[in-house]
Amino acid sequence: MSTSPDIDLAPYIDHSLLVPTATPEHLDHWCAETQRYGFASVCVYPVHVQRAVENLHESSAVVSTVIGFPTGADTSASKLFAAQEATDNGATELDVVINLGWVKSGQLERVHTELAQIVEATGQCVKAILEMTLLNPAEKRSAADVCMDAGVQFLKTSTGWNGGATVEDVRLLKEITRGRVGIKASGGIRTPDQALLLIEAGATRLGTSRGPDILQQRSAESKIAN
Numbered sequence: 001m002s003t004s005p006d007i008d009l010a011p012y013i014d015h016s017l018l019v020p021t022a023t024p025e026h027l028d029h030w031c032a033e034t035q036r037y038g039f040a041s042v043c044v045y046p047v048h049v050q051r052a053v054e055n056l057h058e059s060s061a062v063v064s065t066v067i068g069f070p071t072g073a074d075t076s077a078s079k080l081f082a083a084q085e086a087t088d089n090g091a092t093e094l095d096v097v098i099n100l101g102w103v104k105s106g107q108l109e110r111v112h113t114e115l116a117q118i119v120e121a122t123g124q125c126v127k128a129i130l131e132m133t134l135l136n137p138a139e140k141r142s143a144a145d146v147c148m149d150a151g152v153q154f155l156k157t158s159t160g161w162n163g164g165a166t167v168e169d170v171r172l173l174k175e176i177t178r179g180r181v182g183i184k185a186s187g188g189i190r191t192p193d194q195a196l197l198l199i200e201a202g203a204t205r206l207g208t209s210r211g212p213d214i215l216q217q218r219s220a221e222s223k224i225a226n
Contacts, residue, residue, distance in 0.1 A: 053090030064093035072097030164188025174202030
């Protein structure tokens with residue numbers, strides 16, 4: 001059982017709908033849950049941004065979307081266009097997968113240029129997805145540093161397609177960032193205890209498709225405890 005029973009999890013959660021089979025009806029349901037539970041955002045593919053914005057126009061929740069998802073291997077020009085289009089359609093948070101091949105080959109200046117262009121062109125909250133399960137410790141540090149230098153507002157652990165967030169990686173990001181940017185833990189978060197441990201390690205946002213389940217589990221645990 002977690003040591004932080006008083007933390008309200010809902011405002012940490014980006015309610016993610018990133019399955020390729022998502023329909024407009026799925027999207028409407030996700031947006032309704034985002035409003036009902038008070039999640040930070042609904043996170044959707046770019047094709048769903050406009051409808052999500054329409055759904056949430058009277059909500060405090062924002063619409064986030066993914067760019068270069070899930071591999072990060074799109075061209076810089078296509079990522080920039082996608083980010084600008086998503087912004088024009090109403091997205092205010094952009095989760096951008098970095099080019100991992102550039103990180104692996106030491107081409108960090110290209111990672112920097114790509115992200116800095118998106119940050120400058122959109123003026124939105126950019127979250128750089130590091131896909132930390134595929135990086136060694138030195139690469140994690142260098143990628144985090146170059147993303148912060150490019151002006152991103154969050155570092156995100158994972159897409160969820162190659163493993164998920166770990167407490168160790170969140171602690172590492174907290175050490176590297178020293179509070180300069182937010183930390184989004186994403187991938188494989190299914191229980192309240194997982195969520196709370198990641199927050200205790202330093203996460204300021206959680207990406208999960210299981211937000212309602214997590215809150216319902218927590219409510220049930222609270223009733224049992226009382």
